[in-house]
Amino acid sequence: MAGKKRYWLFKSEPNVYSIQDLEREGVTPWDGVRNYQARNLMRDEMRVGDGILFYHSRVAPMAIVGRAEVVAEAHPDPTQFDPSHPHFDPRAHPDEPRWYCVDIGFVEAFEKPLLREELKRIPALEDMMLLQKGCRLSVQPVRPKEWKAILRLVSSRS
Numbered sequence: 001m002a003g004k005k006r007y008w009l010f011k012s013e014p015n016v017y018s019i020q021d022l023e024r025e026g027v028t029p030w031d032g033v034r035n036y037q038a039r040n041l042m043r044d045e046m047r048v049g050d051g052i053l054f055y056h057s058r059v060a061p062m063a064i065v066g067r068a069e070v071v072a073e074a075h076p077d078p079t080q081f082d083p084s085h086p087h088f089d090p091r092a093h094p095d096e097p098r099w100y101c102v103d104i105g106f107v108e109a110f111e112k113p114l115l116r117e118e119l120k121r122i123p124a125l126e127d128m129m130l131l132q133k134g135c136r137l138s139v140q141p142v143r144p145k146e147w148k149a150i151l152r153l154v155s156s157r158s
Contacts, residue, residue, distance in 0.1 A: 005047075005049055005050060005051065006045065006046070006047070006050045006051075006141070007050065007051045007052070007053070007141070007142040007143070007144065007146070007147040008041070008046065008050060008051070008052050008053070008070075008139060008140065008141060008142055009052070009053040009055055009064070009129070009130055009139075009140050009141075009142050010030060010052050010053070010054055010055065010068070010104070010138065010139055011055045011056075011057040011137075011138045011139075012054070012055070012056065012057065012138075013056070013057055013058045013059065014056045014059055015059075018056065018065075019054045019056070019065045019066040019106075019109045020109065022054065022066075022068060022104070022106045023066075023106045023109055025106075026105060026106055027071055027103055027104065027105045027106070028103065028104060029072075029075075029077070029078075029101045029102070029103050030042070030101050030102055030103070030104050030139075031077045031078065031079045031087065031101040032077070032079055032086075032087040032101075033077070033099065033101065033138060033139060034087065034089075034099065035137065035138060035139075037137060038137055038138050038139035038140075039099055039100055041139050041140070041141065042074050042100055042101060042102050042139060043074040043100040044074075045141075046070050046073065046074065046102050047070060047073060048070055048071060048072065048073055049069060049070065050069065050070040051067065051068075051069055051107075051142075051147060052067060052068040052069055052070065052104055052107075053066075053067060053142060053147075053150060054066045054067065054068050055130065056113070057138075061113075061115045061116065061117070062115070062116040063113035063114055063115045063116060064110070064113065064114040064119070064150065065109060065110055065113045065114075066106075066107070066108055066109040066110050067107040067108050067110075068104040068105060068106055068107050069104065069105055069107055070102050070103070070104060070105075071103050071104060071105040072102060072103035073102060074100040074101065074102050075100065075101065075102075075103075076094070076097035076099070076100060076101075077097070077099040077100055077101040079099075080092040080097065080098060080099045081093075081094060081097075087099075110154055111157070112157050114150065114153060114154065116130075116131070119131060119150075122149055122153065124145055124146065124148075124149035125146055125149055125150075127143075128142070128143070128146045129141065129142075
């Protein structure tokens with residue numbers, strides 16, 4: 001799929017890192033991901049320019065709150081090498097990193113968040129990974145039709 005824009009959803013607890021934090025900083029490495037499936041998506045699939053839906057999780061209400069984009073492709077996550085960091089991995093070595101991250105850049109914060117319960121009522125999103133029971137992956141693919149449906153919903157509210 002080289003050259004074809006792809007879409008993703010990144011989950012974050014807003015008390016850890018929020019869309020407002022990203023807006024203030026502009027760009028950030030998406031570090032600390034310690035799930036192999038999510039790591040593989042970042043390392044092997046994401047490209048500069050890919051779109052990201054930013055989702056606030058583990059908060060009431062959970063919602064898609066904005067957009068970002070991939071601004072730098074996968075590189076070793078530096079937190080894995082720092083013994084003082086909560087995401088330190090003693091099995092990782094700079095010559096053989098275990099964990100990767102991408103850098104993301106702020107695009108927009110939605111004026112009105114798209115609540116999870118609201119998303120469940122949209123037929124075009126019925127197969128969206130985010131809405132599947134038991135899916136807890138923090139970085140996940142979004143199909144083009146899902147991306148378009150969400151952006152249509154955002155634009156209809158402004």
